[in-house]
Amino acid sequence: MLVFLPTVQESNRNETLELIVKYQIFDVLKHPVIQHYIDLKWEKYGFFGACMILLLKFFFIITWTILLTVVDWKLRHIYSFPKDWWRVALSIVCLTELLEATFIQNELNNLAATKLYNQKFGFLYDCLVIALLLLVIITHLVNISLHTNYILSWLHVQCVAITLPPLNDVHTFSQRFFGPFLAMVSSIIPIIFKFLFIYIQFFLPFAFAYYVVFGGLEQLPEFNNIASCIFTVFRISIIDGYNYEAMYEKDPVMTFILVGSLIALEAILAVNLLIAMLTHAFNSDKGHLQEKLYMQRARILLYLEKYPYFSTKNNEVHNYIYAIADPIVAPYYKEENISKEEHYINTVVLEIKVSGTINF
Incomplete structure (x- = not known):
């Protein structure tokens, strides 16, 4: 029998999930107790946080797409004030989003050192999009100052054309319906x-x-x-x-x-x-596929819990388990065709505490 017993210790509460994600321990992840624990956190705040991440990415994509395509490239270097004030405002919004994305990428780079962000392809893909957007900004500024140079204008258009396809390739989060199919990628x-x-x-x-x-x-x-x-x-x-x-x-x-x-x-x-x-x-x-779905959810939960709002929600979940709910219990191992006494003798009780210590 596997029993999840929360404690009152406040430090390193997510060490269990971190270890599972860091070392890709699917044997532990597929246990019903761990899956029920992830489902509980996902139901309380994980799904909402994943939706917010998706909405922010959509907003990021839409604003950059408008900025890159709404004005013809032959007239993109011309700013007529006050008529084009919205282009300046939109540019500031896009630059702010890009700085935030760069900051998040630095955080993910720090996580990569601990293998918590171990999807190398996704990490490199995000870095590629940020680099392409920076290249678009640089070529646009050069095009404004040297708009008579046709080669620079053409180079800016090519950068925009190359950037739009990967920019609009939206990263989908792990829902119960789509998650197993996305895990195939x-x-x-x-x-x-x-x-x-x-x-x-x-x-x-x-x-x-x-x-x-x-x-x-x-x-x-x-x-x-x-x-x-x-x-x-x-x-x-x-x-x-x-x-x-x-x-x-x-x-x-x-x-x-x-x-x-x-x-x-x-x-x-x-x-x-x-x-x-x-x-x-x-x-x-x-x-x-089911294990990969829960691994994706665990990775998203660890990412969300670095923000104060979701960290508070995480504390509420642990307080809920400790003060209100019964311990999360699920059968761990049971041989067939054995008596109740034999099963009791062969039962293994594994206590997974929030502090990360595992006692047998």
């Missing part, structure tokens, strides 16, 4: 990179073969340089539109060989291979 990303490695092994030889056979022809300008040739070959591999008639007119035999083999390998074999790899990844992680 961490397993899909390595599979995608493995597939791309295999895909490139077939793709690049075909791209150079197309360039050698069809390059330099006026009727096939898409094969005249390597970049456009690679993109055209990619379109062929996904059975998109391409100038098959001109290719056939140039070299019918090589057209049959190259187009047929490329479609067979890339459009049929490679796609089915990707489906098989993803199916295997989904089946492998099916039994761990």
Whole structure:
């Protein structure tokens, strides 16, 4: 039997969850007592805090998207006062949000040292978005001072175009319905990179073969340089539109060989291979989705409890468990086909105190 017994000690209350998240201890996390403890905190303040994080991220994305797209890039360096006062105010709001995001990123960087923020991909992704926004600001300021330089204006537009897709890629929090599906993403990303490695092994030889056979022809300008040739070959591999008639007119035999083999390998074999790899990844992680959901919730709770409001809510939850509720009790281990006395002898009582000490 596993019993959660809160104590009156106020320090290191979250040490148990911190240890679970830090060392990814799924064997302890999947126990009903720990899951019930996380559910209790999630119900009291975790879900509300996750919603607030999501709303703030939406506000961050919307304000930056408006600032980057509402004015045509050819007129973006022109500020006519007092008509454009809202652009200045919106810029100040966006800069304030960016400074706050940078501060949060520094906090997460400190957490990374203790492995509490151990999702390296998400951490690097957030750093990339902040760096791109800083680059947009710098190029915009340079564009205002040197707006006659077309290259600087073009560079600013390219920075905006590169920044918008990752900026609008919203990070979703761990709800009970969506959480297990979002937990699959961490397993899909390595599979995608493995597939791309295999895909490139077939793709690049075909791209150079197309360039050698069809390059330099006026009727096939898409094969005249390597970049456009690679993109055209990619379109062929996904059975998109391409100038098959001109290719056939140039070299019918090589057209049959190259187009047929490329479609067979890339459009049929490679796609089915990707489906098989993803199916295997989904089946492998099916039994761990619930644990990953609770690990995400525990990570969010630890992040929220660094703020005073949610820290107070955390204290209220512990006071509720200590003063009002009964101890959280769940069966820990029980063998089948044994008597009650034998089960009592073989029972292990594990006391998880809020101070983090574990006594057997």
